[in-house]
Amino acid sequence: xxxxxxxxxxxxxxxxxxxxxxxxxxxxxxxxxxxxxxxxxxxxxxxxxxxxxxxxxxxxxxxxxxxxxxxxxxxxxxxxxxxxxxxxxxxxxxxxxxxxxxxxxxxxxxxxxxxxxxxxxxxxxxxxxxxxxxxxxxxxxxxxxxxxxxxxxxxxxxxxxxxxxxxxxxxxxxxxxxxxxxxxxxxxxxxxxxxxxxxxxxxxxxxxxxxxxxxxxxxxxxxxxxxxxxxxxxxxxxxxxxxxxxxxxxxxxxxxxxxxxxxxxxxxxxxxxxxxxxxxxxxxxxxxxxxxxxxxxxxxxxxxxxxxxxxxxxxxxxxxxxxxxxxxxxxxxxxxxxxxxxxxxxxxxxxxxxxxxxxxxxxxxxxxxxxxxx
Amino acid sequence: xxxxxxxxxxxxxxxxxxxxxxxxxxxxxxxxxxxxxxxxxxxxxxxxxxxxxxxxxxxxxxxxxxxxxxxxxxxxxxxxxxxxxx
Numbered sequence: 001x002x003x004x005x006x007x008x009x010x011x012x013x014x015x016x017x018x019x020x021x022x023x024x025x026x027x028x029x030x031x032x033x034x035x036x037x038x039x040x041x042x043x044x045x046x047x048x049x050x051x052x053x054x055x056x057x058x059x060x061x062x063x064x065x066x067x068x069x070x071x072x073x074x075x076x077x078x079x080x081x082x083x084x085x086x087x088x089x090x091x092x093x094x095x096x097x098x099x100x101x102x103x104x105x106x107x108x109x110x111x112x113x114x115x116x117x118x119x120x121x122x123x124x125x126x127x128x129x130x131x132x133x134x135x136x137x138x139x140x141x142x143x144x145x146x147x148x149x150x151x152x153x154x155x156x157x158x159x160x161x162x163x164x165x166x167x168x169x170x171x172x173x174x175x176x177x178x179x180x181x182x183x184x185x186x187x188x189x190x191x192x193x194x195x196x197x198x199x200x201x202x203x204x205x206x207x208x209x210x211x212x213x214x215x216x217x218x219x220x221x222x223x224x225x226x227x228x229x230x231x232x233x234x235x236x237x238x239x240x241x242x243x244x245x246x247x248x249x250x251x252x253x254x255x256x257x258x259x260x261x262x263x264x265x266x267x268x269x270x271x272x273x274x275x276x277x278x279x280x281x282x283x284x285x286x287x288x289x290x291x292x293x294x295x296x297x298x299x300x301x302x303x304x305x306x307x308x309x310x311x312x313x314x315x316x317x318x319x320x321x322x323x324x325x326x327x328x329x330x331x332x333x334x335x336x337x338x339x340x341x342x343x344x345x346x347x348x349x350x351x352x353x354x355x356x357x358x359x360x361x362x363x364x365x366x367x368x369x370x371x372x373x374x
Numbered sequence: 375x376x377x378x379x380x381x382x383x384x385x386x387x388x389x390x391x392x393x394x395x396x397x398x399x400x401x402x403x404x405x406x407x408x409x410x411x412x413x414x415x416x417x418x419x420x421x422x423x424x425x426x427x428x429x430x431x432x433x434x435x436x437x438x439x440x441x442x443x444x445x446x447x448x449x450x451x452x453x454x455x456x457x458x459x460x
Contacts, residue, residue, distance in 0.1 A: 307419060
């Protein structure tokens, strides 16, 4: 029985022989997919669950078989070789930049499951005979399927193209970022953004100031409130859209703005855009002549966010220690004279520009605009 | 034995790799010199922790502590309680 408890799964890593198909490819050369496998893979893929492979096999033979079955494209960063599966899982995890606890490893061999579980205590493991239960498993049913989740695999493929371009690019990193022609659009969240906003609060661990999750209703109330601003960010470049990758919630009164929530998808960590949203809010606060405070709750993964605050003009004002680290709340205050400038290699559009542009743009050409498309 | 020159080398290799013909003095502010974003800052902090086998506490995460090689050296001396080799 698969346990229906455990963390939400972002990636299912499949063994091949005896798991995805019956038989051993190197022994017989003829293997048969287990019943319903194509449907299961397609269903998970459409939900935005990533799929990968950890199999001891000859790479070329396995790839050829999966191509023949029309399944090869489903798998990101497949590890097909004779090395230890714990190392395969480590590489998949690194390539996808996701936490070990969000990986589900499925294999028919108890030895392999143990070898992985011993090295990666947080990886969730399942026996191959339970594969039919995957689509109904709560850990594999995201609360919402957004356009970003349905495109998730494609986004990783685009990311991989970027990575390759980056590896073959000779010259400074800044010049490479320049060559991507990135556009960073900040807008006020609309109703159509809310499901993705909820998904971001659930899925984002590293660049997440509080680790708090919010419901659709809560975010909807903030979006409508006069005392709050809910900002959403999208990043696009020459390879495509990274999707909606950033979210911020600012609570406002006459004298003080308070950042209650700030997060940025880990997929854009290496793009030097982590402080664009923060810099934008700092400059808006300076313009409004208010103090800017920010909540920060330390988790075991979000130190990168604390560094982003601390190295961009925020300092501690108050720490309320709770009994557990997750109950600790730091209140940071910004020195608004030190707002980080927008990087040169990036075009940033802000809500006022977007609203102005929308007001100026005749309706018929609006669909041509890159900014703010649902 | 970890020394401050490993920090200098790390900064030269990672921060100034972007900049042509920049030599770094111990009092140059690396955050003003150019390409240091938050990712880079995090890498620098992580590197120093590994290299000197220390843990930088949350309240020690301060840009002024890490903005020059001299400052980093002083921080490490306070932290380790002994002079750091050049």
